[in-house]
Amino acid sequence: MKTITVTQSMAALVKNDGKKYSPAYEEYMRKLPRKSKLPQGKYFRGRIAGAVIPIMDEFWKSASAQTDIQLFQTMYKQARRY
Secondary structure, three states, rough: OOOOOOOHHHHHOOOOOOEEEEEEHHHHHHHOOOOOOOOOOOOOOOOOOOOOOOOOOOHHHHHHHHHHHHHHHHHHHHHHHH
């Protein structure tokens, strides 16, 4: 049996793909019904309307440090853009 070591970095998980973030547009998209048709435009391309379905796992039970929560919120914000 062969053992391998794998490492991850936050930079790889939270990469900036060049999409802009606008709180006004995010609020507009959140208020629309799920999977409804979005306006045409660069900002809305590839996005899905509707509220985000929150999924929490064991991370929230063990995340006592503020930095852990901030890192997870950054990843959540990046994931919301898709």
